[in-house]
Amino acid sequence: MSALAFVLVALLLVGPVPALLARASWPMRAPRAAIVLWQSIAAAAVLSAFSAGLAIASRLFVPGPDGRPTATITSETQVLGWPLWLAYVSVFALTLLIGGRLAVAVVQVAIATRRRRAHHRTVVDLLGDCRHGMNGLRVLHVSEPLAYCLPGVRSRVILSEGTLSALSDPELVAILSHERAHLRARHDLVLEAFIAAHTAFPRFVRSGSALAAVRLLVEMLADDAAVRAAGPAPLARALVACAAGHTPSGALAAGGPTTVIRVQRLAGRPNSGWLSMAAYTAAAAVLFVPTVAVAVPWLTELHRLFAT
Numbered sequence: 086m087s088a089l090a091f092v093l094v095a096l097l098l099v100g101p102v103p104a105l106l107a108r109a110s111w112p113m114r115a116p117r118a119a120i121v122l123w124q125s126i127a128a129a130a131v132l133s134a135f136s137a138g139l140a141i142a143s144r145l146f147v148p149g150p151d152g153r154p155t156a157t158i159t160s161e162t163q164v165l166g167w168p169l170w171l172a173y174v175s176v177f178a179l180t181l182l183i184g185g186r187l188a189v190a191v192v193q194v195a196i197a198t199r200r201r202r203a204h205h206r207t208v209v210d211l212l213g214d215c216r217h218g219m220n221g222l223r224v225l226h227v228s229e230p231l232a233y234c235l236p237g238v239r240s241r242v243i244l245s246e247g248t249l250s251a252l253s254d255p256e257l258v259a260i261l262s263h264e265r266a267h268l269r270a271r272h273d274l275v276l277e278a279f280i281a282a283h284t285a286f287p288r289f290v291r292s293g294s295a296l297a298a299v300r301l302l303v304e305m306l307a308d309d310a311a312v313r314a315a316g317p318a319p320l321a322r323a324l325v326a327c328a329a330g331h332t333p334s335g336a337l338a339a340g341g342p343t344t345v346i347r348v349q350r351l352a353g354r355p356n357s358g359w360l361s362m363a364a365y366t367a368a369a370a371v372l373f374v375p376t377v378a379v380a381v382p383w384l385t386e387l388h389r390l391f392a393t
Contacts, residue, residue: 089137094129095130103294103295116356122371123279125367125372127279138177141173183285189285194284195277198335202235205336206237209223209235222243225243227246228247229329230245230329230330232340233330234268242261248326253319256322258314258315259316259320260324260327262310262313263323263339267307270306272303273335279295282295308320317352328340
């Protein structure tokens with residue numbers, strides 16, 4: 086029953102729960118806390134999947150005729166029977182497969198993203214100009230308004246000539262503050278984790294809601310930093326000016342398809358401390374139960390092994 090409960094929790098946390106949270110409007114008033122809640126849901130989904138496998142695998146050590154835990158294939162099959170033993174082993178193998186798939190996805194996403202960024206950074210350094218005495222800022226000779234950043238150890242903020250000519254000084258301060266907020270907070274690492282989790286889970290159970298929602302929330306966090314530096318009106322005008330700009334893969338842009346939602350948010354109600362507190366509490370609760378559930382099967386099994 087515990088294994089079945091873990092499976093149901095994992096399925097809920099990768100399907101219906103992200104879909105419901107993605108449709109909610111309150112995260113726009115508590116973007117940082119909402120990201121923490123999304124991270125807790127993702128971690129709890131993975132832990133629940135592992136809990137199901139561990140709970141079933143622990144049944145391989147059921148007491149034998151002598152009362153001692155079974156620890157060999159022959160003794161386990163004598164107690165469980167071949168069909169049940171094969172079922173338990175298959176579930177445990179599936180658990181290991183999920184863990185391996187997640188680890189591989191993390192490595193693949195990290196390597197591919199850094200390769201793309203390194204290549205684009207080299208191109209930008211060759212074609213772009215360093216302006217305003219800033220080593221990390223590059224200006225491209227492009228008439229289209231562009232504004233994005235390349236995170237990493239050798240981070241870059243990239244603007245175009247079209248951006249410099251289209252924006253006023255306060256708007257330029259807003260857009261630069263937005264991109265520097267991405268670099269300073271390493272929002273790219275948050276996104277990489279969700280991309281890896283999205284890739285690791287099978288298509289029939291995973292939801293794209295989490296990844297899309299977190300992408301929007303990290304932009305809102307950068308918007309909040311820009312508002313503190315230049316105010317909401319200059320930022321709104323800058324976002325609209327850069328909305329149609331092309332963003333290379335692996336970069337974080339100021340504009341994009343979420344511009345309308347973010348501009349509307351700037352004119353709406355401010356962030357709420359109460360909503361943030363509630364989201365942080367929910368995140369702790371969501372993560373606590375599966376974490377304990379992972380530890381209990383191991384502690385129970387160790388106690389049984391050492392007690393006999």
